[in-house]
Amino acid sequence: MQVSESLRIAVVNLRVHKVRSLLTILGTVIGVMSVIAIVSIIEGMNKYVSERLLEEGSNTFYVDKFGMITDYQEYLDALKRKDLTVDDARALERLSTSILVVGSLAQGRNNVRYGSREVSSVEVRGVDEGFQAASTVEVEHGRFLSREDVLRRRPVCVLGSDVRDKLFAGLDPLGKEVRVGRHRFSVIGVAEKKGSLLGVSQDSNVMVPLTAFQKAFGSRSAVTLIAKARDQESLQLAQDEARAILRARRKVPFSKPDDFSILSAETFMELYKNFTSTAYLVTVGIAALSLVVGGIVIMNIMIVSVTERTKEIGIRMAVGARRAEIMFQFLIESLILSGAGGVIGVLVGVGLAALISNVTPLPAAVKAWAVGTGLLVACGVGAFFGIYPAARAAKMDPIVALRYE
Amino acid sequence: MAELIEIKDVKKIYHVGAEDVHALDGITLTMKKNEYLAIMGPSGSGKSTLMNLIGCLDTPTSGSYRFNDREVRDLSDDELARIRNKEIGFVFQTFNLLPRADAAHNVELPLIYAGIPRADRRRKVEQALEAVGLAERARHRPSELSGGQRQRAAIARALVNEPSVILADEPTGNLDSKTGEEIMQVFEKIHGAGNTIILVTHEEYIARHSGRIIRLRDGLVESDVSV
Numbered sequence: 001m002q003v004s005e006s007l008r009i010a011v012v013n014l015r016v017h018k019v020r021s022l023l024t025i026l027g028t029v030i031g032v033m034s035v036i037a038i039v040s041i042i043e044g045m046n047k048y049v050s051e052r053l054l055e056e057g058s059n060t061f062y063v064d065k066f067g068m069i070t071d072y073q074e075y076l077d078a079l080k081r082k083d084l085t086v087d088d089a090r091a092l093e094r095l096s097t098s099i100l101v102v103g104s105l106a107q108g109r110n111n112v113r114y115g116s117r118e119v120s121s122v123e124v125r126g127v128d129e130g131f132q133a134a135s136t137v138e139v140e141h142g143r144f145l146s147r148e149d150v151l152r153r154r155p156v157c158v159l160g161s162d163v164r165d166k167l168f169a170g171l172d173p174l175g176k177e178v179r180v181g182r183h184r185f186s187v188i189g190v191a192e193k194k195g196s197l198l199g200v201s202q203d204s205n206v207m208v209p210l211t212a213f214q215k216a217f218g219s220r221s222a223v224t225l226i227a228k229a230r231d232q233e234s235l236q237l238a239q240d241e242a243r244a245i246l247r248a249r250r251k252v253p254f255s256k257p258d259d260f261s262i263l264s265a266e267t268f269m270e271l272y273k274n275f276t277s278t279a280y281l282v283t284v285g286i287a288a289l290s291l292v293v294g295g296i297v298i299m300n301i302m303i304v305s306v307t308e309r310t311k312e313i314g315i316r317m318a319v320g321a322r323r324a325e326i327m328f329q330f331l332i333e334s335l336i337l338s339g340a341g342g343v344i345g346v347l348v349g350v351g352l353a354a355l356i357s358n359v360t361p362l363p364a365a366v367k368a369w370a371v372g373t374g375l376l377v378a379c380g381v382g383a384f385f386g387i388y389p390a391a392r393a394a395k396m397d398p399i400v401a402l403r404y405e
Numbered sequence: 406m407a408e409l410i411e412i413k414d415v416k417k418i419y420h421v422g423a424e425d426v427h428a429l430d431g432i433t434l435t436m437k438k439n440e441y442l443a444i445m446g447p448s449g450s451g452k453s454t455l456m457n458l459i460g461c462l463d464t465p466t467s468g469s470y471r472f473n474d475r476e477v478r479d480l481s482d483d484e485l486a487r488i489r490n491k492e493i494g495f496v497f498q499t500f501n502l503l504p505r506a507d508a509a510h511n512v513e514l515p516l517i518y519a520g521i522p523r524a525d526r527r528r529k530v531e532q533a534l535e536a537v538g539l540a541e542r543a544r545h546r547p548s549e550l551s552g553g554q555r556q557r558a559a560i561a562r563a564l565v566n567e568p569s570v571i572l573a574d575e576p577t578g579n580l581d582s583k584t585g586e587e588i589m590q591v592f593e594k595i596h597g598a599g600n601t602i603i604l605v606t607h608e609e610y611i612a613r614h615s616g617r618i619i620r621l622r623d624g625l626v627e628s629d630v631s632v
Contacts, residue, residue, distance in 0.1 A: 005517050012505055315501045318462065319515040319562065320490020322483045398462045402501065 003332075010333040013305065014340075024301045025341030027294025028381060031287045032345025032374040033352065038283040039370040040353035042276050044363035049272055053265040059235050060134060060264070063088075063242060064224040067261025068271060081259045082250055083222045086128055086210065091249055092227055093130070096241040098234035103131030103226040104210055108217050110181040112206055114167040122163055123205040124180055126213020126221075134226040137207075142174050142189030145209050149188075153211040157185035161193040162203040180206055183216040196361065235264065291377060294341065295385035302334050302389035313393050314401030323394040330390035331383065338382025342375040349374070408471075409569060409601060410436040410459060415468035417454050417624075428454040430624035431468070436603070438569070441596045443604045443612035446621035452605050453574065455621065459603060460493050460572045461485045473569060490518050494563025498575035500555040502547040508558040509534065509543040515566045533561040536598075537591055553584035560591055570601040577611055589614045 014021045065081040089102040106126040112119050129147040131137070137144070139158065149156055157178065164173055173187045185208055194202035214221065229238035239262050252259055306313070313326055350366050357364035417429040429451045436442060446452045457463040458470060461477060464485075470477045473492065480488070494515075495501075502511045509530050516526040534540045537557040547555050556576060563571050573592065577585030593614060596602050604615055612618050613632065620627040 016505065311501070312503055315503060316514070316518075317486065318460075318489060318495050318501070320486050320518040320566075322486040322518075324483075325518065399457050402462075402497070 006329045006332040007336070009329055010336045013309075013333060014336060017305075020301065021337060021340075024297055025294070025337055025344065027290050027297050028338050028341025028378050029294075029345040029348065031290035031294055032342050032378050033349040034290070035283060035287040035374050036346055036349025036366070036370055037352040037356070038279070040350070040364040040366045041356060041362055042279055042283075043367050043370075044353075044357065044365040046273075046276060047365055048363045050269060053268055058265050059229040059232050059238075061227055061229070061235065061239055061242075062224055062263045063227065063246065063260055064263075065222060065260050067263060068267070083220075084225055084246075084260060085223060088246060088249060089128065089130060089223075089225050092225065092242055092245055095245050096227075096238060098230050098238040098241060100228045100230050101130045101133040102228070103134035104128045105131060105224045105226060106210060106213050106217075106221045107224070108213075108221065110217075112163055112167065113179040114173075114176060117167050117169075119163055119166045119204070122160075122180075124213065124217070125205055125207045126210040126217070127207050128210045131207075131226065134228040138192040139189045140192040142187070144189055145207060150209040150211050153215055154209060155183065155185045155212055156188045156209065158189040158191055158207040159187055160191050160203040160205040160207075162201050163206055164190045178206075180208070181216070185212070239264065291381050295338070295381040298334050298337050298382060299385040299388060301337075302330060302386055303392065305333070306330060306389050306393040309393075310396065310401050310404040313396050314398050314404065317396070317398035318402060326396075327390045327394035330393045331386045334386025334389070335379055335382045338378045338386075339375070341382075342378025345378065346371050346374055408435045409438045409440075409473060410434075411469075411471040412459075413469045413471075415458065415465040415470055417451075417458065417463070418466045427624050429458070429465070432621075432624070432626055434619065434626060434629065436601070439596075439599055439601055440617060441592075441602045441604070441615045443606060443615035443618045444621065445605075445607060445609075445612050445618060446627070447607065449623075450621040451624040452621050454624075456572055456574050456603075456605050459570075460495060461488045486518075490515055491566055492569040494566065494568040494571040496556070496559050496563050496571065496573035496576045498578040500547065500552075500559045500579070502555060502558060502562075504547055507544050507546050508539060508550065508554075508561075511547070511558055512561045512565050515562060519566055529565050530561075533565040534558075536564060536595065537561045551584075552580050553587055556580065556584075556588050557591060560588070560595070564595060564600070568600075570603060571595070572603050572605075574605045575607075576604070577606070577608070585611070 063084060065084060066075070066078045069075045069078060086104045089104045092099055092102045104127065108124045109121050110124050112122045127145060129145070129150050132144045140161070142158070144158055145156065148154070157180070159167070159173060159178075167173070167178065168176070173190060175186060177184050177186050185206075191203070191207070196202060210223075227238060227242060229235045243258065243262060246260055247258065250259060316326060353364040353366060356362055412432055412434050415429055415432045416427065419426045419428055432455065444452050444455060454463070458465055461472065464478055472488065477485070503514070512530045512533050513526050516529060521529070530543075531540065534543050537560050539554060539557045539561060542550060542554055547558070550558065576592070577588055580588060589611060592602055592604070602615070604612070606612050615632065617629070617631045619629045
């Protein structure tokens with residue numbers, strides 16, 4: 001029998017039971033939809049994050065005493081460690097052959113005021129003269145903090161573009177005096193806009209000389225070192241050197257682990273990948289579950305359909321349909337059901353991903369392999385769960401089927 | 406010339422619970438091409454069982470049934486389906502048309518399973534509907550047809566593959582006598598065109614249309630009379 005006839009029969013029967021057919025494929029739709037939507041968002045985030053991290057400088061790495069803290073006990077232990085200092089930064093620069101420059105950074109949060117305008121909870125960074133070279137900060141207007149500023153503990157600052165916009169709203173901020181907490185700093189420059197990373201602005205900060213930061217906000221605040229390797233190839237070597245130098249300076253016994261930690265873009269990327277692969281697993285689990293449930297629903301409805309159409313099966317057998325042809329007809333029908341579920345799922349999933357990337361800062365990238373897999377799995381579900389009802393139809397005794405009312 | 410149908414001592418035994426029901430208890434009969442045969446008998450006499458056997462919907466428990474010189478007992482399910490498709494045309498008391506397909510598509514059904522190309526199918530369907538006088542109503546569904554028209558559609562379906570034999574099981578049972586008479590005219594016409602017909606009925610006046618009447622009782626041939 002021609003495939004076209006099977007398709008025709010299937011479409012006619014599905015059209016007769018529109019609502020039933022729609023409800024039947026709901027499980028498949030939800031399964032495929034969640035796979036497409038979540039994979040699109042995770043893939044979009046992956047792309048975005050790796051681009052941003054590379055932009056951040058693939059030959060820089062960070063050293064601080066905390067590292068990636070994942071539980072409270074770790075945090076308490078890390079607190080007891082010795083702070084890193086500006087002297088450590090200078091030592092790295094002096095002793096390492098593959099490190100180009102090391103900047104130091106201390107961070108806090110405070111309100112920033114100019115006249116009657118105020119921006120609350122701004123990230124205040126105390127940086128030294130190496131910071132600009134080690135990181136990717138560019139100045140858009142005015143100048144950056146100099147060695148002199150740091151040595152002489154000058155009360156000057158460079159504003160992030162968000163802070164400038166909010167405090168000065170179009171006025172020239174250079175030479176004006178802003179208050180960071182209780183302390184006055186005059187503006188000498190404005191940093192270039194960096195945009196936002198996963199919805200968090202990178203421009204809501206104020207940079208002041210590290211020395212001035214420590215004078216104003218306490219010299220006991222921990223310092224993070226930002227080291228820049230000569231080039232991408234020497235990044236690993238630079239990290240190894242930094243580790244050796246710091247262990248020596250901090251007198252870490254041979255048998256003990258580091259009491260500081262080194263983070264690079266790769267470390268972040270790895271952590272991020274770990275997180276997203278877990279998210280992937282969870283998604284796959286949920287999707288698999290709803291596809292199995294969807295498949296059982298399809299099987300159930302196909303059994304109902306086979307029973308309802310017992311007489312039709314008898315008629316077809318009487319006019320010469322072979323058992324394989326009856327089986328094929330019902331398999332095609334469950335395939336169309338689940339295939340339609342797959343297509344609708346893909347459309348809704350893509351739409352959902354587009355919607356999410358429009359209304360939230362999460363980016364989305366629809367992957368062809370995800371769409372393909374979604375459709376394939378949906379059809380596979382239809383074929384697998386369609387086998388039993390179709391076999392049931394094909395096994396019928398034509399005489400009994402013809403007599404069925 | 407070989408017999409079209411050759412039935413020798415055929416028995417059909419059904420197991421109903423612990424009991425064995427001898428639906429057919431040793432039937433022997435032969436039938437030639439272009440015969441017009443009526444099978445009669447009270448209910449329970451085994452005429453439906455015999456119909457199903459002749460129509461290759463069922464196989465005998467014992468005995469031999471040769472159709473067109475082939476032993477039906479030795480055939481596989483697929484070969485039986487092929488015989489039903491090409492060699493046998495069924496006409497049922499309750500018409501047994503597909504409710505969601507129009508008359509033309511119902512008639513087309515055996516051709517589809519025979520794997521005949523679309524253009525040929527269309528031509529054959531037209532011819533068959535023409536032969537039963539239903540060409541005008543080709544695009545109507547069974548629910549839009551009268552009882553007589555439905556049975557005409559069913560006869561067209563039975564005819565369309567040019568089978569060796571047409572099996573009609575109480576074809577007038579669900580029709581009023583006037584319409585029934587019209588349907589019998591159709592059968593006479595197609596018999597005249599060279600078709601072989603087996604008619605199952607319990608109405609004497611319907612059986613009179615045939616050329617030979619076989620009466621069954623308790624699974625046995627009671628009489629076999631040429632009219």
